[in-house]
Amino acid sequence: MSQKIFAPWDDPNEKPLIRFENVTKKFGDFTAIDDLTLNIYEKEFFALLGPSGCGKTTMMRMLAGFENPTSGKMELSGKNIAGIPPNKRAVNMMFQSYALFPHLSVWENIAFGLKRGDMDKRAIAARVEEMLKLTRLSKFAGRKPHQISGGQRQRVALARSLAKAPKLLLLDEPLGALDKKLRQDTQFELMDIQEGTGTTFVIVTHDQEEAMTVASRVAVMDEGRIIQVATPDGIYEAPNSVYVADFIGDVNIIEGIAKPAGEGTYRLNWAENEMPFVATSDVPFSDGQTAHLAIRPEKILITPDKPEDANNAVRGSVLDIAYLGNLSTYYVQLAGGQIIKAQTANTRRLSRRSITWEDKVWVSWSATAGVLLAQ
């Protein structure tokens, strides 16, 4: 039986849970969010990714109700939520600093939101126990926040924000304060909890690996605008601009002049006296248009001899090698001075590898390995 692919954003009949329509937010003269339109669907794990100051935190604070849009429409399950205060929204937030109440125990922190409603005591206790179990905190229920470790505090913050079973949970850099190893474990835990509870998560992060790991879709933001919204593999393999290609992961950008060569194939004249590169593109380019070939280092093959059947092959010498253990990145300098990064997995041990500094090598890739971008 084939599993149904979760992709509500491709279904025109699906109603979005959150709708931003031409939302603009200004702080004085500064435009934090610039005419932004976006749909987020139920059960999504949506990541807002961008450098600091790109407006991702402002967007989250507008969803939580701490800021109101200057203009535009913001809807949650079809209802306009602009102007509704944070305590009247079915939205909860997990803060970057966790914002645990230091004078209350773990149990009381989780119960805090529940006590604000008209839930009876027994129901509150049951819900808190459920949350403690979900986040594996039962042993620490009686402790104060400063008596537990950073990772446990992170889980308390998550349990507290999930306790009220919000329609939407906002996570502001939720793993920023954890060390790398713990962060990776917690990412999977977050995904499990998100799937288990069926809550829609919107996460703000500047860590692209984190966004790629947890999210169903990623929005790359810059200067108050969304540059691209796509699934993690869409963002990585089919970026829509040099900015996105460069922001996510490592990339080689080769600028040149495009020349159509039939059926979605183009030749890119990138340097004088060099063979043009061949690349395919779904987006049409006109003859003579400037284009950028974005190609990931791991899709470039590095060999001592010229490969027979490669669409694109060019000669250079190894300038530098970045050895990362599992991977090595070779910086290959071409005759014109351009540097191409090629990455290979170190499937053999060091002594058996043949390419080293100053070696003359060939770098090659297929016509479909890269993406042609207008800008």
Place this chain on the structure above:
Amino acid sequence: MKRASWFNVTSLTLGFAFLYLPMVLLVIYSFNSSKLVTVWAGFSTQWYGELMQNEAFLDAALVTLKVAIASSTLATILGTMAAYVLVRGGRFTGRTLFSGMIYAPLVMPEVITGLSLLLLFIGIGLDRGVLTIVLAHTTFSMCYVSVVVSSRLVSFDRSLEEAALDLGCSAFDAFRLVTLPIIAPAVISGWLLAFTLSLDDLVIASFTTGPSSTTLPIKIWSAVRLGVSPEINALSTLMIGIVTVGVISASLISKRNAVKAQQDMQAAERGAT
């Protein structure tokens, strides 16, 4: 540890002698069995006993206590509110003026404060008595409270309040359930400070007092004009005791909280690894 040089020792001794010698003398002479203040005639606690019989003093002590409790409580409420607005109100129009005006009484000569309050009370026809002293003390001790509380609020993580709002609190509930319990040590310190200020104020109280409401400092001041008695020494010793306890506990409360939080934090980090 660096060894103390002779210079440090001398300046420390001089400094402390300058500050505390008069008080030490007063405390010692309060245990003098002689009626003559300047002649030592052996240890005795009889003046403390006689003090307990002196109704004029006891009445004054009661008035002082009432005034101190009422005014410090009022000052704490008003001072905390002022501090909250100053720190959290953002850049509202007239903020600089407001903060300047809050702190002005700190440097205002007490005589001026007392005189202006007296003029006000006469102007509005308020009979001078316990109420007027309470109002006067609230006026001048409120700014001390707001200084103490606002210094705590500045370092207060604002996202705690936002988290409370996010979890369904109204703005007032967020203050009552989250902000206030966390800044409580600072508020209590502020209260104790206001309490001790009110307890030993002579100048402002004498401007705003009425016939039936003599506070202890006024009583002592008028008694001393007829000659210092060992009874006064005993009374003053008690007051020094109360004020000392107040000030020390105010500073201990905030210090102990800080130390305890740090220890727990370290324990948690150790437990995590």
